[in-house]
Amino acid sequence: MNKTLKELKPGDKAVIKSVMGEGAVKRRLMDMGVTRGAEVLVRKVAPLGDPIEVNIRGYELTFRKSEAENIIVE
């Protein structure tokens, strides 16, 4: 069952399946450890509704919802 990371709620856990898109954004996400097989835990959404914060590979990472849309999880 595939979803994008954007659809997850705070507290949800998932495993990264792939990162879509291309260029700098995709590369940056992968450099930061958003690669296949990594576990993510959605921590919270910023007070104004965007960006979101996740825990991945033992640290806290934040990106915008537009980026989360490109991350496929299961």
Next chain:
Amino acid sequence: MSYTFALVGNPNCGKTTIFNEITGSTQYVGNWPGVTVEKKEGKARKFKEEIKIVDLPGIYSLSPYTMEEIIARDYIVDQRPDVVINIVDASNIERNLYLTTQLIELGIPVVVALNMMDVVNARQDRIDTQKLIHYLGVPVLLVTANKGAGVKEVVEKALEVAQSAAAREADIPCKVFDQAIEQSLGKLQTLVKPWAQAKKYNARWVSLKLLEGDEKVKEKLDVPVTLMAEVKTYREGLEHEYDCDIETVVADNRYRFISNVVSKAIKKKNNGNTLTLSDKIDKVVTNRILAIPIFLAVMFAVFQASFGPVGSFTIDWIDVFINETIAGVLTSWLEAGGAAEWLKALIIDGILAGMGSMLVFVPQIMIVFFFLSILEDTGYMARAAFIMDRVLRKLGLSGKSFIPMLMGFGCSTPAIMASRTLENEKDRRLTIILTPFMSCGARLPVYALFAAAFFAQNQGVIIFSIYMLGIVVAVLSGIILKKFVLKGEVAPFVMELPPYRIPTLKGITIHMLDRGKGFVKKAGTVIFAAAVVIWFLQTFSFSFQMVQDPGDSIMGGIGKLMVPVFAPLGFDDWRAAVALLTGVVAKEVVVATLGILTDVGEVTEDSVELAAALQVYFTPLKAYAFMAFTLLYMPCVAAFGAIKREMNSWKWTLFTVAYQTGVAWIVALLIYQVGRLVGLG
């Protein structure tokens, strides 16, 4: 023998702390040529060998997508330091080792310093160094930088490696990739060898980069098309095999390798599901309801501390010390020595006052950076960006731009310096251009004077509207500049939120002194030169006679020539033009100049005589256009010096002031002409 070691690591890994520990006070802070990225160098203390330490920008990866990454990579492959000291945050080891796997491939000896060991020990995690050394194939040492523990050993190890590695071509020790990739790399390596060797690059690294389609490496090496076709075949073969693009395959491979190493070498006491202190703080600080009030309170506190009583006290104190105490002593000396009037004026009003106009900012800059360092080192700055991103993104800025912009209401000079905290160069440049539109404290006397003279009934509303005008112009400029000047791919907002940490006083002090020193050295020369030139233009006539009335000076002459430029804005009297020109020294000077030119003499901003005198030259509409122009046109020389330092480019500096002055002209024109059309004039 002399050696060069480069420090490389992720942002927040403790690199600056280690750099300070190794180099002490020998450090030199500058910029990488042509860009706004900071470059730091220093000498290792306590070693008899000559060791130069170069601090490379904090980066997560060597992929050539950000300025910092390109600088770091180019430095390593082209300048070939003897050893790369890779600082790894041991408490966040997985992501940090990603860069390590890339560094090892460059073919330059690497020494890994596992920093933050105190954090690891406190968590009771265990790191098996021997296993790490085994898998990575490079020396690994344990460090707790903020206590200075283990830092010297790292340099000793690097020295040992440098001395023994001098002769041999470094091998790539660790096996990161799958068989299929390794095979392609092996074959490509022999093909690209001649081109790689011409540049002294590691052939395996070049093969990998070509395989990944790295444009920068391709450009540098000038590889023939036939070879590129060959590379393409290999790439397509691999992409077909993995059913996925090569960059993803490579990144996946790296992280798989790392996960494997970490699972073998590190025993975690608990699995990270318990809330750390940092998580608890975050629960409050980025809480849905509390986050914004807390953010505003923090900003208010920093602003008050920098520009409130303490900040203005230091400014007044330095001003009095230089322009009264020292000036007094010098004057009596010069008079006793029988110096000519012009010489006295040159020394006291030209040189000394010029120095003063720069030095008054130093304490304030240090205070601002004292607080900024605290915000950065504690980790709050990243949260501020997280909280404010949504708002500032609309202007094409990142959440961190909020701080320099806010500081702008106090004083543009430290505010421009504060743009340093932004990671992205485009954001930095845009923030520098927009910050002076925030109305600084020095402009208030001008508004106060005109508001009292022409809008006695609703001074508050008028002054407030000017402040708002600045914000509106900044917003529109942000949108326009982003669209036409600073265009290009938007920087992805993918940011680490580092754990909260208690900053060290030493780290903050060094940072603060660095900034003060950097300002005096880099911005200071520009400010000083500009101040002296302006003084000269204001004091002498075209026949080089000293004049009392600025109207007779060279500046006055220029002002008179510029009347036609200002006439469409409504200030068709030369006095207004000259006042604006002298306002470049410091904007409040506009008031003083108007006082002299209207024969009122020495004035304060609530001077009734001056207000009355101005009625002759201005109407309320003209006065409002004048206030708007004063708000928007190029900032004072001190801010100009700061812009030059932070932009690190004359082209950008001149663009900035030209843009601001152009905007001022257009806005004042609109106000005056539209005002007249609707019958306000």
